[in-house]
Amino acid sequence: MAATEADFRTRLQDWLPKLVLAPSFAVTLLFVYGFILFTVVLSFTGSKMLPKFDWVGFENYGKLFALPAWSTAIANIAIFATLYIVICTLIGLMLAIFLDQKIRGEGMLRPIYLYPMALSFIVTGTAWKWFLDPGIGLQRIMQQWGWESFTFTWIKDGDMAIYTIVIAAVWQTSGFVMAMFLAGLRGIDNEILKAAQIDGASNWQLYRRIVIPLLRPAFLSAFVILSHLAIKSYDLVIALTGGGPGRATEMPATFMYSYTFTRNQMGIGASSAVIMLMTIAAIMVPYLYAELKEKKA
Amino acid sequence: MSVATQDTAVSTGRATRVLIYLILLLFALFYLLPLYVMGVNSLKPLEEITGGNMMALPGQWTLDPWRQAWSTAQIGVEPTGLKPYFLNSILMVVPAVAISTIVGALNGYVLTKWRFRGDTWVFGLMLFSCFIPFQIVLIPMAVVLGKLGLAGSVPGLILVHVVYGIGFTTLYFRNYYASFPTELIRAAQIDGAGFFRIFWRILLPVSGPIAVVSVIWQFTNIWNDFLFGVSFGGTSQPMTVALNNLVQSSTGVKEYNVHFAGAILAALPTLVVYIVAGRYFVRGLMAGSVKG
Amino acid sequence: MGFLDIRNVTKSYGQVEVLHRVDIAVEEGEFLVLVGPSGCGKSTLLNMIAGLEGISAGEIAIKGRVVNGVHPSKRNIAMVFQSYALYPNMTVGQNMTFGLEMHGVPKPDRDRALAEVAKLLQIDHLLDRKPGQLSGGQRQRVAMGRALVRNPDVFLFDEPLSNLDAKLRVDMRTEIKKLHQKLRTTIVYVTHDQIEAMTLSTRIAVMNKGFVQQLGSPKEIYDTPANVFVATFMGSPAMNIVPATVVMENGTAHAALTDAEGQVQRLRFSQDLRAWEGKPILLGIRPEAITDPEGADRKSGNIQSLRNRVTVTEPAGADTFVTMTVSGRDAIARMRADANVAAGQVFDFAVNMEKAVAFDPETEQRIA
Numbered sequence: 016m017a018a019t020e021a022d023f024r025t026r027l028q029d030w031l032p033k034l035v036l037a038p039s040f041a042v043t044l045l046f047v048y049g050f051i052l053f054t055v056v057l058s059f060t061g062s063k064m065l066p067k068f069d070w071v072g073f074e075n076y077g078k079l080f081a082l083p084a085w086s087t088a089i090a091n092i093a094i095f096a097t098l099y100i101v102i103c104t105l106i107g108l109m110l111a112i113f114l115d116q117k118i119r120g121e122g123m124l125r126p127i128y129l130y131p132m133a134l135s136f137i138v139t140g141t142a143w144k145w146f147l148d149p150g151i152g153l154q155r156i157m158q159q160w161g162w163e164s165f166t167f168t169w170i171k172d173g174d175m176a177i178y179t180i181v182i183a184a185v186w187q188t189s190g191f192v193m194a195m196f197l198a199g200l201r202g203i204d205n206e207i208l209k210a211a212q213i214d215g216a217s218n219w220q221l222y223r224r225i226v227i228p229l230l231r232p233a234f235l236s237a238f239v240i241l242s243h244l245a246i247k248s249y250d251l252v253i254a255l256t257g258g259g260p261g262r263a264t265e266m267p268a269t270f271m272y273s274y275t276f277t278r279n280q281m282g283i284g285a286s287s288a289v290i291m292l293m294t295i296a297a298i299m300v301p302y303l304y305a306e307l308k309e310k311k312a
Numbered sequence: 313m314s315v316a317t318q319d320t321a322v323s324t325g326r327a328t329r330v331l332i333y334l335i336l337l338l339f340a341l342f343y344l345l346p347l348y349v350m351g352v353n354s355l356k357p358l359e360e361i362t363g364g365n366m367m368a369l370p371g372q373w374t375l376d377p378w379r380q381a382w383s384t385a386q387i388g389v390e391p392t393g394l395k396p397y398f399l400n401s402i403l404m405v406v407p408a409v410a411i412s413t414i415v416g417a418l419n420g421y422v423l424t425k426w427r428f429r430g431d432t433w434v435f436g437l438m439l440f441s442c443f444i445p446f447q448i449v450l451i452p453m454a455v456v457l458g459k460l461g462l463a464g465s466v467p468g469l470i471l472v473h474v475v476y477g478i479g480f481t482t483l484y485f486r487n488y489y490a491s492f493p494t495e496l497i498r499a500a501q502i503d504g505a506g507f508f509r510i511f512w513r514i515l516l517p518v519s520g521p522i523a524v525v526s527v528i529w530q531f532t533n534i535w536n537d538f539l540f541g542v543s544f545g546g547t548s549q550p551m552t553v554a555l556n557n558l559v560q561s562s563t564g565v566k567e568y569n570v571h572f573a574g575a576i577l578a579a580l581p582t583l584v585v586y587i588v589a590g591r592y593f594v595r596g597l598m599a600g601s602v603k604g
Numbered sequence: 605m606g607f608l609d610i611r612n613v614t615k616s617y618g619q620v621e622v623l624h625r626v627d628i629a630v631e632e633g634e635f636l637v638l639v640g641p642s643g644c645g646k647s648t649l650l651n652m653i654a655g656l657e658g659i660s661a662g663e664i665a666i667k668g669r670v671v672n673g674v675h676p677s678k679r680n681i682a683m684v685f686q687s688y689a690l691y692p693n694m695t696v697g698q699n700m701t702f703g704l705e706m707h708g709v710p711k712p713d714r715d716r717a718l719a720e721v722a723k724l725l726q727i728d729h730l731l732d733r734k735p736g737q738l739s740g741g742q743r744q745r746v747a748m749g750r751a752l753v754r755n756p757d758v759f760l761f762d763e764p765l766s767n768l769d770a771k772l773r774v775d776m777r778t779e780i781k782k783l784h785q786k787l788r789t790t791i792v793y794v795t796h797d798q799i800e801a802m803t804l805s806t807r808i809a810v811m812n813k814g815f816v817q818q819l820g821s822p823k824e825i826y827d828t829p830a831n832v833f834v835a836t837f838m839g840s841p842a843m844n845i846v847p848a849t850v851v852m853e854n855g856t857a858h859a860a861l862t863d864a865e866g867q868v869q870r871l872r873f874s875q876d877l878r879a880w881e882g883k884p885i886l887l888g889i890r891p892e893a894i895t896d897p898e899g900a901d902r903k904s905g906n907i908q909s910l911r912n913r914v915t916v917t918e919p920a921g922a923d924t925f926v927t928m929t930v931s932g933r934d935a936i937a938r939m940r941a942d943a944n945v946a947a948g949q950v951f952d953f954a955v956n957m958e959k960a961v962a963f964d965p966e967t968e969q970r971i972a
Contacts, residue, residue, distance in 0.1 A: 035419075036422045050453060097601075113457070126587075253538070254559070276450075276543070285451060299443045300440070493687050500691070502676045502703070
């Protein structure tokens with residue numbers, strides 16, 4: 016007897032999954048990769064207020080890196096990202112290790128540390144904007160409480176304003192980093208810790224030599240998430256300083272927006288977006304690739 | 313994260329423990345501070361802020377700032393309060409969350425239980441879209457929304473949020489369904505159930521927890537979004553954009569108390585979700601760091 | 605033509621062929637066990653019979669109908685999975701009748717079939733529970749019940765006992781055997797456990813690396829393994845395989861091997877191995893064929909004596925396992941529990957050469 020052809024229902028069933036996935040995939044291809052391509056193309060054109068397709072080569076990129084505002088943005092993102100990632104990691108790790116010491120009230124503390132993550136950056140920005148305002152906020156509070164000479168004018172100070180963004184951003188996300196490290200700590204096999212103690216390791220040695228090295232994946236995840244958040248940071252800057260005072264807290268994200276939509280320099284805006292994408296891709300692609308490969312195996 | 317506390321093998325001295333508690337409490341105060349500042353100052357008259365101490369409790373308690381923020385404050389040029397924008401946000405969030413979650417569930421189902429050659433690539437491409445800086449899509453999106461006649465409308469925002477949300481929802485459901493035994497799908501196939509029937513009868517009934525995670529994550533993200541709102545909101549701006557307009561408005565006296573009340577109003581829905589279902593929120597965050 | 609025909613079936617993923625031209629005809633009412641180490645292709649073959657994996661070449665026919673490309677639900681088969689694969693959101697009753705429901709069987713008929721099978725398996729009292737509330741053994745019964753309700757042509761079992769603890773596994777094994785004896789259904793059963801294979805089957809296919817190494821009754825497989833792999837895979841402890849040379853003495857073939865001290869000893873073959881004179885072979889002897897002289901099989905016509913030093917003794921309750929060195933390799937003897945041997949002692953072992961087999965050391969195929 017000859018092999019029968021697959022019956023209709025079986026063939027339909029073979030196709031259904033792909034049919035179901037297809038719209039999402041098509042949308043992703045168009046709205047993500049198509050759009051990326053579009054923006055990349057725009058970055059090589061002389062588009063001003065509206066997209067047009069007059070090829071200008073790398074001119075926009077040349078202009079971009081000659082612009083003082085872009086240099087400020089780059090310097091700012093470097094300062095911001097470094098401090099933000101380092102401080103969040105340190106605070107998160109410290110809180111996680113402390114919380115892991117059989118702390119009474121852990122159930123109370125954990126949600127307190129984490130709730131800022133549920134807020135919009137606009138809300139966070141508003142709260143910190145007024146709290147750090149010298150006229151009504153921290154400076155005045157301290158002076159009224161008797162510390163007459165206390166001054167805190169960072170948010171109005173072009174050199175220091177970037178650090179207020181670090182404060183607010185750390186406030187918002189360090190609790191989340193804590194949660195990541197805590198999950199990592201709880202995932203470590205207790206028997207390893209017991210073995211290390213029997214080997215005579217002090218608490219300090221235990222953490223430095225055994226626990227923290229075992230938290231490597233958590234460090235990696237934290238770094239990836241934080242750097243990604245840092246580069247995308249737009250809302251917080253807008254709400255907290257509006258990019259000011261002057262242009263002191265300009266970041267690539269705010270730069271891109273203002274050049275594209277308010278200054279009608281779409282070509283330059285597009286080229287700055289491309290630079291942002293390439294930076295994030297340099298961090299995310301290897302990470303995602305490793306994650307997916309691991310999953311597959 | 314594992315919520316259950318397990319014994320740490322580490323033991324600490326008394327003095328160390330006191331220090332640890334002290335530091336933990338100090339940080340708790342740090343995290344609560346802005347909430348406190350917003351809370352108390354939204355309940356006092358403006359003079360008490362400009363003339364008094366921000367940390368002090370209200371001398372004269374009042375709900376006026378809340379009332380103003382909700383219904384009369386000047387947003388942009390209109391004295392509408394935040395109310396219409398709150399509604400815009402709701403109208404945008406509900407369909408966007410529903411659609412992206414359903415689509416994510418189906419995608420996750422296909423990507424784990426109906427694997428095909430290249431499925432990891434498809435997923436990888438979708439996943440990467442979660443992490444792009446959205447600045448890269450702003451310009452073409454504005455063009456496309458304009459062409460579709462959706463610029464400045466709630467449906468336009470829904471479309472945007474669905475498109476850039478399905479990466480995450482797919483990730484959630486994929487990771488969740490991956491641990492669901494494939495043998496069950498095979499058993500159902502032998503039993504004669506087809507693609508949708510298996511999804512509907514076998515997978516969906518056990519998808520509760522991950523659906524909650526996905527809904528909460530999407531809700532929080534979309535509600536809190538500012539960039540898309542300010543870029544494509546037009547006349548249908550969401551709450552975050554309105555709040556920013558309120559706070560940044562350069563005309564007239566700065567009504568700090570109204571700003572704080574408005575900020576809390578904007579934060580309230582996500583805060584409530586966090587308080588009610590914090591466990592799921594944390595799970596979503598952790599899964600968002602890809603480790604599923 | 606059999607009831608279930610597997611004809612020259614091959615499975616490949618891209619360039620990699622994982623199953624090579626498997627050819628088995630299963631008769632109606634037969635209990636075929638596919639046994640082999642993990643990765644040998646046994647589960648792949650089962651999934652191909654079920655229709656869960658495609659067939660790269662060859663064909664599978666059930667009751668004379670070729671089922672290549674036919675949807676699993678239309679092959680009239682039922683499958684019991686390793687993890688039982690009970691739908692967690694449905695009650696036991698719903699689990700068992702889901703397949704009938706999908707096939708459009710009316711409710712009264714479903715209930716009747718359910719009641720019948722539930723009674724047979726003694727799970728009537730569990731029908732309203734969820735799988736999560738059941739013990740391992742109960743889940744196992746429900747999984748079988750789900751298969752039985754369908755009244756299929758062929759039952760497929762995919763390592764159904766491997767998730768149970770040792771005691772329960774033995775009980776369920778007996779249970780399955782009873783069920784088969786009672787219902788006389790056709791079963792294809794996959795396992796990596798050679799004892800399950802021996803006890804349950806009417807026929808065994810021993811598989812390795814995508815090839816069927818030997819197909820035969822449990823007795824054939826055990827007594828006359830086709831090659832070294834089958835010999836060592838089936839039976840526990842495994843068959844002793846030691847290098848030896850065939851020498852002729854008084855016109856009969858002997859296996860010449862060395863003892864622990866390096867002295868050459870000779871054991872007379874029952875088989876005719878003249879053709880191998882002077883050549884090296886691999887001698888295979890099951891542990892139970894090496895005993896103390898009192899424990900030797902009296903019906904055997906060929907008990908040979910082997911004097912050797914005892915390396916280790918391992919009392920295991922019913923038996924005592926004694927390890928010695930033969931031709932440089934460890935060999936194990938299975939003795940009565942009360943056999944009087946101790947480590948270090950030189951002992952006269954009785955070797956039942958009627959049960960011995962010989963393999964070609966090059967091809968590892970059995971030659972006698």
